[in-house]
Amino acid sequence: MLIPLHNLFIGQKGKIVSLNIEGESTKNRLIAMGITPGKFIELAHVSPFGDPLVFKIGEKKVVLRRSEASRIIVDVPYKVFNLLESEIGKYEIIDIKGGRNFVEEMRSMGLYKGVNINLVNKLGNRIIIEVDGKKYELGRGRASKIFCKKVE
């Protein structure tokens, strides 16, 4: 699945497909820095203010602004959804980002990597999910830290 580079989540890798950068010099600079089609690139850090982003490519860490990253297209095996932005349907959890306490708390509810969940309803700021037949309600903040892929 092809997505723009800035849509990766932290820790996710994608294979670079194309650089749709207009300026020849910027494009050449990116290429010379190792951002070339065929290579794997990973989102490593996000700035405290949401922009720019740090990407790992090979042995390098490169800072790009969202505006440039959005013009670089990467191929990922599947689209990653943030639970907050997901539609109603079935998902598999692929990562939970947060502090240790948060991850532990989620685990105690049966939410961890590889678990299938069912997003049953979205009511304003509350997201209702079903895990193992039990229903839970998550707020926006928590939901935004859970990443998942769609289960067909």
Next chain:
Amino acid sequence: MSKDTLKDNVETVDKEAEISIIGNPNVGKTSLFNLLTGTKQYVANWPGVTVEKKIGSFKYKGKTFKLVDLPGVYTLSAKSEDERVAKDYLISNTSEIVIVVADALNLESSMFLLFQLIEIGVKTILVINSVDEAREKGRIIDPSPISKTLNIPVILTSAKTGEGKEELLEEAYKLSKEKNLTKKKIMYPEEIENFINFFQDKVSKYPKISSKYQNYIDSSWLPIYFLEFGSEDLELPQDFLTELKENFDIEDLKNKYLNWKFNFISYLVSSSIIKEGIDWSLRDILDHVFTHKILGILIYVFALFAVFSLTFSLAQPLSDLLDSAFTFLGNSISEFVTIPWLESLLVDGVIAGVGGVLVFIPQIFILFFFLGFLEESGYLPRAAFLVDRIARNFGLSGRSFMSIILGFGCNVPAIISTKTIANKKERLALILSLPFASCSARLPVYILLISAFFSTHAATIMLLVYLSSIALVLISSKFLQRFITQSEDIPFIIELPRFRMPTLKNLSIYTWNRGKHFLQKAGGIILIATVLIWLLSFFPNFGTDINSSFAASIGRVFEPLTNHLGWDWRINTGLIFGVAAKEIVVSSYATIFNVGEGSLTYALQNALTPASALALIFFVMAYIPCFATLATIKAETNGWKWAIFSFIYTTVVAYLIANLVFFVGGIFL
């Protein structure tokens, strides 16, 4: 055989060889340069541009080598100033040998540059640096596949431990002895070879190109450069371009070429790396902390605070010492020189003026030492990353914030510190806006006026002044980028280098190279300016009464412009003296009002209203940068144009602000 011919022969044998050194940023190029040359180096500017060139020399087996450090670049196109300088220099053929420095942990990205150099056809040595670090990480590199495939010497070095230095010297020596080296040729796929052949065949029919690139007519450099970067700066004739386009699908060929190159490079690199090694763990943890939402920002603020306060607390005693030394020197001279005008010129003009600026030396050197630490350790790009989003609202990048904070100490190092900003447009706008950062020299003026008029609200007024100063720097840089400074806008793309512990040697060289600019370039101008100001205050009445000097007359000239603000000629004359250095404002008021500095408060209270004092505070905050700063602006922008612009621009802005403050202040005060 005559003696002269004999001498000539000897000279040809031992002729100095010129080596240039090039590489990506952060590969340890500077460390290698320092390792080879030691302290035998100096910094100059490339003619006509602001890019610095470092030149050093070393001797090996009785032969002298001149080493030129080219700017750190990723490619040799003509788009950015650094790249253009490096490219022009390399194709001009003055360098016999080029050392390409690559990073052992990041071999691939240096190969693009290496290929371009092989195309140009100079004698090339590939140096794979930081092998010690690579070894620590478990990476093992075998240089022979690259060396054999490309037919160039490849040497493993560590600039830190000195490993590989002898081998590199030996290789450079051998190459310098070799004459008429057969040019290296890269074997391209058939389609690209066809294009190269076609290009070379046709080129001879266009005398314009063949004369311009006479050294490159038979080499594949020109066609490959054309494929890689387009024709823009090659100035190829239109009919030649049409001919190329008729026979080839350039866009398609370019993609094929790039693909071939990537594959070839990754094949070459992977065959040289015997064992990969792991580089990430510790670096990732550190980066996680340094770029963290809360911790990262706290560390950033702490780092800024530490650099700022350490600089000024460590420098203050030294500055005081220098100050007393100049006072002592002045006193001694007054005892020996009995001619009154000469005594006044030396003591009140030269020593007071130049000395007043030279007391900043400790600040500048200590500041660059810490800044060098932040830069060489790899923290600076991370700091830039943290605050880039905020800075962008004003057309700046994260890197600029550091310079602004430095500006609160002294504008001179702040302006010099913009050297590392790659975007020329941003850099120029920032240089011209930095004088609005309220430097520490203005503080005595604020303190004097605030204690005389606003002692009950001292902290509030001070805060207001500093906040206005920050706002003014930001708004001004936005404004200047919009209307005045015009050049290509380069996106903010930087690399986060590995963390390194800077060596004391490299830090010292860094500090000295940057700091000595202040001494050399600012020195002359300050001397001329202080003498000029002395002339204005001494004549025409030979120093008997400052109130009837030329300086006072000039102050009177400005009265029509300042009377409505409540400033008479005495205030104006003080401001004129302040152009040399802002601290002088206070001492010159003491002279003009003919009172000691202690009773100056009362004298000023009689001369000004609170509203006009407030207007004066804000005028001092914004008006004309001191001579040292103007000299630095001239040096950094390579000409008088922007220094003169800054002189006028800051005065106009300051005057407008003073009027605004006087008007608004008049309502409340």
